[in-house]
Every structure is written in structure tokens, then in C-alpha cells.
Amino acid sequence: MKNQLLYSGKAKDIYSTDREGVILAQYKDQATALNGVKKEQVAGKGRLNNQISSLIFQHLNEAGIATHFIEQLSETEQLNQEVSIIPLEVVLRNYTAGSFSKRFGLKEGIKLKQPILEFYYKNDDLDDPFINDEHVAFLDLATADELAFLKAETLRINEVLQALFADIGLTLIDYKLEFGRTKEGQIILADEVSPDTCRLWDAAGNHMDKDVFRRGLGDLTDVYQVVLAKLEDKFKK
Numbered sequence: 651m652k653n654q655l656l657y658s659g660k661a662k663d664i665y666s667t668d669r670e671g672v673i674l675a676q677y678k679d680q681a682t683a684l685n686g687v688k689k690e691q692v693a694g695k696g697r698l699n700n701q702i703s704s705l706i707f708q709h710l711n712e713a714g715i716a717t718h719f720i721e722q723l724s725e726t727e728q729l730n731q732e733v734s735i736i737p738l739e740v741v742l743r744n745y746t747a748g749s750f751s752k753r754f755g756l757k758e759g760i761k762l763k764q765p766i767l768e769f770y771y772k773n774d775d776l777d778d779p780f781i782n783d784e785h786v787a788f789l790d791l792a793t794a795d796e797l798a799f800l801k802a803e804t805l806r807i808n809e810v811l812q813a814l815f816a817d818i819g820l821t822l823i824d825y826k827l828e829f830g831r832t833k834e835g836q837i838i839l840a841d842e843v844s845p846d847t848c849r850l851w852d853a854a855g856n857h858m859d860k861d862v863f864r865r866g867l868g869d870l871t872d873v874y875q876v877v878l879a880k881l882e883d884k885f886k887k
């Protein structure tokens with residue numbers, strides 16, 4: 651099933667498979683922050699993120715969002731539709747946190763009047779700079795129609811994800827999405843949705859996401875395990 655290594659990322663290795671247009675994502679036990687400056691092996695992280703992301707993508711598929719997710723294969727592996735990733739990090743914020751709080755000098759956890767969407771240019775050498783619509787056009791990253799679709803789809807995904815996390819007692823503070831183009835040119839949701847890519851706070855304001863690692867607040871696997879258990883309980887897996 652697993653053939654040639656196509657790409658090795660910070661959190662996942664991507665392999666070709668015997669199926670045309672299908673790739674295998676192997677989630678790794680590596681945690682990184684600050685664009686890879688902080689890096690650690692964390693036993694169990696790959697399994698937790700693969701399981702969490704699989705449950706969330708399954709739910710998004712069922713909610714009518716087109717995604718790359720096909721099926722979970724094993725604890726650390728899943729099958730995805732092959733896409734060409736658009737080098738944009740689409741960030742949606744429901745509450746202030748992280749770089750947004752820093753930029754505007756605001757404490758974290760203030761509810762925004764309406765969700766705020768941001769784009770970052772996915773480029774490690776440049777440290778993923780913040781960019782606007784005109785930069786996206788200048789860099790030829792997406793057409794105006796595609797950009798409008800990315801925005802509308804990210805807001806639609808926000809409705810599904812906010813409801814899902816609210817159901818398990820977590821507030822979706824913000825998150826990052828990546829989209830890809832299929833061979834036919836359709837744009838679908840790709841990459842992962844997990845506590846690596848979402849900020850999730852519990853009712854007491856505890857960080858249930860990668861900020862635990864970024865800020866040295868505690869054990870990452872303990873926290874991710876709680877998120878997985880809540881999702882499994884919701885989906886009665």
C-alpha cells in the first residue's frame with residue numbers, strides 16, 4: 651500500500667500508494683513551534699493527531715464540506731485524495747489570541763464581533779508572512795473567484811467546527827486551514843484539523859491545544875488525549 655516517500659513535512663510524511671490519485675499521510679511524533687525553531691519528539695502525538703483529524707474530517711465530509719479525507723488506515727496513517735496544496739495558510743479567528751493579540755496589544759480570549767479571516771503566505775524561508783488579497787493576486791496564488799471561495803468555505807467550515815467543539819465543551823478560539831486543488835481543479839480542504847492547528851479552550855479557560863507545548867504549560871499528549879476522548883465519546887467510536 652505504502653510506496654515511495656513523496657514529501658517529508660514537520661508533522662507528517664506523505665507517501666504514494668497503488669491507488670491513482672490517492673496518497674498516504676503518516677503522522678509523526680514530532681512537535682514543532684516557532685517555524686521549527688522549537689522541536690521535540692513527543693511519543694503518541696502522531697497517533698493522537700491522526701485520530702483526531704480523521705474524526706473531524708469524517709464529520710466535515712458528512713456535513714457536505716469537500717475534503718481530501720478518504721479513510722483512517724491505522725493509528726498513525728490515513729488515506730487522502732492527492733491535491734496540489736495552495737501555499738496559503740487561511741486563519742480564522744473567533745476570539746483574540748496568539749499573534750493577533752500581540753499585534754493589537756489585546757489580551758487573549760476577547761470574542762470578536764464577527765470572525766476575522768487572515769491569509770499567510772506558506773513559505774518557511776520567509777517565515778510565513780501575513781498577506782492580503784492583493785498580495786495573493788500578485789503572487790498568483792489564487793484567482794479572485796478562488797479567493798472568494800476560500801473565504802466562504804472557511805466561514806462555512808467555521809459553523810461546523812464551532813458547533814462540533816461546543817458540543818464537547820470546547821471553545822474554538824482560532825484555527826488554520828490549508829486547501830488544495832484536485833487534478834480537475836476543484837478546491838478542497840486538505841492538511842489536518844487538530845489541536846496542532848486549532849486553539850481550543852475548555853470552560854475553565856485551559857489551553858487544550860499546541861499552546862501547551864509552545865508555552866511549556868504541561869504535557870501535550872495528556873491534553874490531546876482529552877480532546878480525542880471527547881470526540882470519540884461524541885461519535886461513540
Ligand code: UDP
Pocket residue numbers: 739741747748749750778824825826846847848849860
Ligand atoms: N497556526 C498553525 N500553523 C502555523 C501558524 C498558526 O496551525 O504555522 C494556527 C495556530 O495554531 C492558531 C491559528 O493558526 O490556531 C492562529 O495562529 P497565530 O497567527 O495566532 O500564530 P501563533 O500565535 O500560533 O504564532
